[in-house]
Amino acid sequence: MGILILEQALNGLQFGLMLFLLAAGLTLVFGIMDMINLAHGSLYMIGAYLIATVALASNSFVVGLGVGIVATAVIGMLLEMTILRRLYQRDHLSQVLGTFAILLMCNEAVRMVWGPQPVMLNPPDALAGPVQLLPGFSYSAFRLLIIGVGLAVALLLYLGVTRTRVGMQVRAGASNREMALAMGVNVQRLFTLVFGLGAALCAVAGGMLGPLLSVQVGMGESILILAFVVIVIGGIGSIRGALMGSLLVGVVDTSGRTLVPMLLEGLFGPAVAANAGAAIASILIYVLMAAVLFYKPQGLFPAHG
Amino acid sequence: MTQPASTTEPAAQTSVTGLLDHPMHWRRAGVLLALLVALPFVAQASGQEFYIGVASRILIFALAAVSLNLILGFGGMVSFGHAAYLGLGAYTVGILMFHGVTSAWLAWPLAVLASGLFALAIGAISLRTKGVYFIMITLAFAQMLYYIAVSVKAYGGDDGLSLASRSTLLPGVDLADDRIFYFVVLVLFVLVFWGVQRLLNARFGHTLQAIRENEPRMVAIGFPVYRYKLVAFTIAGALAGLAGVLLVNLNSFASPSMLQWHQSGVLMMMVILGGVGHLYGPVIGAVVFLLLEEILAGFTIHWQFGLGALLLAVVLAAPNGLMSLATRRHTGEGKK
Numbered sequence: 001m002g003i004l005i006l007e008q009a010l011n012g013l014q015f016g017l018m019l020f021l022l023a024a025g026l027t028l029v030f031g032i033m034d035m036i037n038l039a040h041g042s043l044y045m046i047g048a049y050l051i052a053t054v055a056l057a058s059n060s061f062v063v064g065l066g067v068g069i070v071a072t073a074v075i076g077m078l079l080e081m082t083i084l085r086r087l088y089q090r091d092h093l094s095q096v097l098g099t100f101a102i103l104l105m106c107n108e109a110v111r112m113v114w115g116p117q118p119v120m121l122n123p124p125d126a127l128a129g130p131v132q133l134l135p136g137f138s139y140s141a142f143r144l145l146i147i148g149v150g151l152a153v154a155l156l157l158y159l160g161v162t163r164t165r166v167g168m169q170v171r172a173g174a175s176n177r178e179m180a181l182a183m184g185v186n187v188q189r190l191f192t193l194v195f196g197l198g199a200a201l202c203a204v205a206g207g208m209l210g211p212l213l214s215v216q217v218g219m220g221e222s223i224l225i226l227a228f229v230v231i232v233i234g235g236i237g238s239i240r241g242a243l244m245g246s247l248l249v250g251v252v253d254t255s256g257r258t259l260v261p262m263l264l265e266g267l268f269g270p271a272v273a274a275n276a277g278a279a280i281a282s283i284l285i286y287v288l289m290a291a292v293l294f295y296k297p298q299g300l301f302p303a304h305g
Numbered sequence: 306m307t308q309p310a311s312t313t314e315p316a317a318q319t320s321v322t323g324l325l326d327h328p329m330h331w332r333r334a335g336v337l338l339a340l341l342v343a344l345p346f347v348a349q350a351s352g353q354e355f356y357i358g359v360a361s362r363i364l365i366f367a368l369a370a371v372s373l374n375l376i377l378g379f380g381g382m383v384s385f386g387h388a389a390y391l392g393l394g395a396y397t398v399g400i401l402m403f404h405g406v407t408s409a410w411l412a413w414p415l416a417v418l419a420s421g422l423f424a425l426a427i428g429a430i431s432l433r434t435k436g437v438y439f440i441m442i443t444l445a446f447a448q449m450l451y452y453i454a455v456s457v458k459a460y461g462g463d464d465g466l467s468l469a470s471r472s473t474l475l476p477g478v479d480l481a482d483d484r485i486f487y488f489v490v491l492v493l494f495v496l497v498f499w500g501v502q503r504l505l506n507a508r509f510g511h512t513l514q515a516i517r518e519n520e521p522r523m524v525a526i527g528f529p530v531y532r533y534k535l536v537a538f539t540i541a542g543a544l545a546g547l548a549g550v551l552l553v554n555l556n557s558f559a560s561p562s563m564l565q566w567h568q569s570g571v572l573m574m575m576v577i578l579g580g581v582g583h584l585y586g587p588v589i590g591a592v593v594f595l596l597l598e599e600i601l602a603g604f605t606i607h608w609q610f611g612l613g614a615l616l617l618a619v620v621l622a623a624p625n626g627l628m629s630l631a632t633r634r635h636t637g638e639g640k641k
Binding site for chain 1: 445581
């Protein structure tokens with residue numbers, strides 16, 4: 001039982017950190033540009049596809065990861081400069097419709113290039129096996145790498161946002177855009193930069209989760225909704241909120257899927273557990289979000305005001 | 306309390322209608338209705354019966370879009386979970402039929418009631434939040450219902466729930482006949498559209514639009530704003546439930562994808578495409594969207610790309626939807 005809980009906690013941490021990579025970009029775009037970007041999940045999908053393709057061609061996971069991240073960042077910046085820039089000043093409704101259209105186009109474009117079948121992305125051979133962490137408890141080496149990468153990126157992002165000049169401008173933009181503009185921040189360049197960073201983080205998440213989940217069309221959409229849940233729980237525009245929200249959602253979602261059916265089976269028997277368990281487990285995070293918004297309508301760590 | 310309503314009257318005298326009025330344009334509506342009534346006969350005469358089903362589908366989605374426009378366009382409530390009520394209506398009919406209840410007189414009102422009750426409960430919680438948080442919390446509730454539909458294996462789970470037949474309406478009126486079903490859909494659509502138009506031009510509708518324009522002022526005047534919004538939210542949910550009832554009968558199939566956020570997005574697209582806050586906007590949007598889908602799918606399997614490109618062009622070129630191209634009336638929709 002102890003081993004199980006430890007494993008679930010690690011899985012939750014791993015999933016939460018990957019969610020954080022997506023949510024961080026989303027919350028910055030949301031907080032600074034006041035922009036709902038439904039196409040964020042598409043960048044995650046494109047990143048995963050690019051990484052899988054380059055990794056297969058070069059026979060190296062690391063090369064694939066590097067090329068894929070850079071390429072996705074470039075695609076993200078191009079998208080921002082050509083289309084999304086025109087949507088900043090529009091109301092949320094137009095943004096939802098515009099980025100939904102982009103999402104449809106991205107899905108179809110990927111289907112045209114790579115076909116409808118999922119693409120294989122294998123973890124590097126050295127990390128394919130399990131590692132013994134404690135006597136009697138081994139854990140997938142690749143998942144440990146994900147946790148390591150997630151923690152490293154979170155730390156870098158934290159240092160970048162709190163300790164650098166650009167990070168200061170980002171925070172200024174997130175808490176009061178007009179004031180940042182008045183203080184002479186080149187907001188247009190900053191927006192493009194933030195968008196590129198968000199896209200790069202998407203690609204990292206895509207490359208890390210690709211070997212665990214399948215690389216296929218539509219993979220970005222389910223995780224996009226989770227990322228939105230995360231930033232709403234954490235408070236829009238707040239990096240700290242995104243981290244807390246991600247870990248909360250990651251742990252609740254992952255452990256709920258294992259523990260709720262077990263709990264129900266213990267209480268009501270296997271028939272109830274099979275039906276109700278899965279249902280309850282999959283709605284847990286939405287219940288969590290509704291509860292958070294009920295008590296704190298601005299999220300746990302509001303960035304504004 | 307009659308003061309706010311009477312302030313629209315000077316405007317009504319200077320122009321043909323007030324800012325908050327939405328006339329039916331009876332002459333145009335009459336022509337449209339005549340065309341809709343004639344459609345199945347024309348389709349049958351020219352051997353294109355397939356289009357009767359397409360027209361039913363368009364009317365059903367137009368009905369759902371009209372219900373969404375009531376809260377999104379006229380109430381300023383951006384609900385991103387409207388598909389939930391569509392799915393609730395559909396699943397109520399499906400589940401009742403699964404247990405042997407086929408009568409439309411029993412199942413349909415129950416389905417509408419269920420959707421309305423869920424909308425009441427969800428709205429009561431969601432309306433405490435504002436702006437983006439409202440968009441997200443409505444989405445969250447819709448996703449909950451979606452995952453419940455996917456998980457409950459007794460009613461098909463992921464595979465969806467097939468109906469043995471369409472509901473039974475009256476002896477001698479067989480809904481399995483596509484033409485008869487079309488006319489049932491048409492009658493319900495006309496009734497709902499007329500009812501929504503009446504509602505919008507009544508005191509309730511004017512109050513709702515005034516809340517959209519300036520909520521703090523309406524609170525200050527002394528209107529129970531929360532209650533007005535909740536009633537509108539509930540009505541919209543119940544009407545979307547009715548659309549779900551018709552949709553499940555059309556397809557003889559209730560699928561979890563009816564509740565998915567993708568579906569909510571599509572409904573929103575129809576409303577925005579046609580024109581937010583225009584009486585005819587959602588109808589135009591539904592017609593254009595579904596016809597585009599139908600036509601593009603005939604050309605290429607990658608029709609979604611073309612659909613996305615066209616939608617993007619509409620967003621960039623016609624910010625207030627297709628209806629704004631026709632009227633060019635500035636409504637002053639601000640950033641919320």
